[in-house]
Amino acid sequence: MHKQLVITLLLAVLGYASVNAQNQKTARPNIILIVADDLGWKDVGFMGSTYYETPNLDRLAAQGMTFTTAYTAAANCAPSRACLFSGQQSPRHGIYTVANADRGDARTRKLIPVKNRETLPDSVYTLAEALRDAGYRTASIGKWHLGPSPLSQGFTYSLAGDHRGQNKHVSPYGIPSLPDGPPGEYLTDRLTREALNFLDRKANSPFFLYLPYYAVHTPLQAPESLVAKYERKPKSPGQDQATYAAMIESLDTNIGLILKKLDALGLADQTIVVFTSDNGGIRATSRQDPLRAGKGSYYEGGVRVPLVVRWPGTVAAGTVCATPVSNLDFYPTFLDILKRPKPGQPLDGISILPLLKGETVAERPLFWHFPIYLEAYNPKLDGGRDPLFRTRPGSTVRLGDWKLHEYFEDNGLELYNLQTDPGEQRNVASANPAVVSKLHTLLRNWRTKTTAFIPTEPNPAYIAP
Template sequence: MYNLKLINYCFIILSVLACQNKEKKQIEKAKPNILFILVDDLGYHDLGVTGSTFYQTPNVDKLANQAMMFTQGYAASRVCSPSRASIMTGKFTARHGITDWIGAKTGKAWRTRNRHDKLLPADYIHTLPNEEVTIAEAFKTNGYKTFFAGKWHLGGKGSYPEDHGFDINIAGIDAGSPRGGFFSPWNNPKLENKKKGENLTMRLAQETADFIKQNKDSTFFAFLSFYAVHAPIQTTEAKWAKYRNKADRIGIAESGYKMERVLPIRQVQDNPIYGGLVETMDDAVGVVLKALKDNGIAENTIVVFTSDNGGVASGDHYATSNLPLRGGKGYQWEGGIREPYFIKVPWLKHAGSKTEFPVINTDFYPTLLDLANVPLNPEQHKDGISLKPLLEGENLKINRPLFWHYPHYGNQGGEPASIIQKDGWKLIHYWEDNHEELFKLPSTENDDLNLISKHTKLAKNLSNQLRSWLKEVGAKYPIKDPQFNSVKANERYLNTVNKKWPSLEKQRLEELSKDFKPNATWWGSKVILD
């Protein structure tokens, strides 16, 4: 009798424990997965859903229409490494110290570029500091499996993704562009060559899809960081032909460029090579989103889609146009920092909604923690706010300034400048001569929209706030180059106008010609048997 009671008692205890374990697993499973998709150098108007009539992006368009679209969504920098560091840390660039792309020359070394600029760029931190608690570390500490695939560019060995909270790192190294191009064989110690001619963008998507399948019963934070659509601009012959023929049907403009302040800048979206590169990125997004659906976890996965800076309209490959936004990657205007910025939370009723509330990529850190019910860490993500109220349909009554600090020259023609944006106004301070520009937002930031002469008191107030904040965070500044030679600077400018500009116009028409052929293998996409 006693043994029977003991057996029954043990059975009850085991049943209770089993129920508790089941409930615990259900609670754990209820925690949302996170899929963060970051595209390199994608411009605000490079998607159909944001206004492009040339590039075709059905998968991203569909995602955007299931998400909340932030029409004033910004990157924290006009170039890659600083912007990526801000996503990882939740801090503005002047605060975390990575203010230029890692590898850019500074100080006297800048003279070796033979640009003959007025200033010597400020120094910057060259690796993501170990003391920063990254967004990946925050999720990992709270039980998430963490995964990274693609471009890192936040330091070399000792500062790879696996050193900053990611359990798995596929292809993330110090490089800022795909070594070896977009078709295998590539030169990446973190990515095995499997099939000659394989596309890098699709491979990264498949690696991410495989991770999703393998971890569908756990909770994960997956960060897919495409090398696309960064230069080198490459695509297949079939995709080039598709966009070349489309440009022909639309009508090929005689001229594709105009002069910006120091470099030509693209005025039309008609680059068939870039069109193919963008579409491949979209194909890859489709692969990953399908993996969520096929594995039955799409309804429990938050998806973020954004870019790290504006589209490349000058420098690099002069690939796209960001019009009506002025500038592009490397520039201080809207075209350099305004980005596609979408957040999909499947259980919230915000599909297809839009907001003009100004947001920036430092906001992703606290927003995603908040949505996942993970404790916030305000001492870390100091320059981000949770956007959860907006996503839930509420008003966000926060009046905060946004800051940008780029004490460098962009490879694409941008100038050393700092920016404050507040209360629907944006002030840009130029470090070459300390002049300023003032714009009312939302704005394309054309020359005729500079309103500083009409609002001098407002401009002075914003300027004082900007300088105060830069001082507070210990920002570094460029200095005057005592060897600056205005004659050589003018010679360089004239050479750009008289030689570089015509050369770009010629190259554009060559890439649109029916007999265009970059090489025998189309950048390695065609495998030629020996």
């Protein structure tokens, strides 16, 4: 009788341990965050492109939730990534652009812009640090662009990431933290192989894999066989660059290998996979019609990006969410999933866990602030406010269907209804003074709250037209 009781108790304990282990896996899912570089909102099949081929990403979207109104908190590389990892808007961390803030012809800049910071301060408690302190193995494989190394910002393993923002896509790469492969090796392929090696490493703790590819950032380089394929393929209006298309297909193929590895390791059901881009695409390379402009602009084409989240058992397959979200939301969302306390610093996003579960979140304003200058890529094709700059100093707010732009040089205000005018072609500010007043007040109050710099000092080199 005593022996039977011991066996019964032992089985109960073992059963509890097994259930508890499964609960731990559920409570601390693995996380893979894949960030493409300069990939536009409509540069993938699941967002409507008929020229670019992305079967693996389309399958991922079919298995998870697609966000049709996803934004980045900045319209170019470094500030977008700084916002993602800090959970904070640019006025808090001071990274607004890449390199200097006074870009473009000095004679056409009316104001002295804010001085730009190029490295994320160590005082910021990053998303990677939060996950590391929650017991995660943290790895960054690919572009960093926020300082000398991800290892100083919460990652325990890093490869191919430093201060640089762009790189050759063919070996020899010249990346100090990535040994060159054989001549002609393709960087997207190499980063994937390194990521697969990381996934193969067995461990008892969950992992956070940050996989920021250098693709599809310039220079446009891709395997010749793929380029030839798209040169033969019928073009789509505004989407017809064969090398860019080949880069996208290569990116998609490699992401497919990551997903296949998760299946092979039996980890797919225990892993959140997030795919997005750091900002909008370059409009002269690929148009995002009906969205206006592209990378570097705060019109929709510069800040709206593709976003998919797959999390089996929590996110219903094949779902679509139209609620506006931001890459600022990743940090608080992961903390919410892990039931971790918020850090001792402001977080400007919200948890979108309710959206992932098919619920709703309260309507909120989204803000952008850009007190600097970015010169034009292509004056005829950029779609900016004027042909000289993609962006002049200003701020933007979106609330509901309304979006207000404020420009500091001339105190200009532009109001658009994104429901009826997603291309931001019809400025309806004069016809909607009450909406302008409401949004402008929100914007001014937000700038005060975040101590956002507003340029007012005249540029002595400026020559009025």
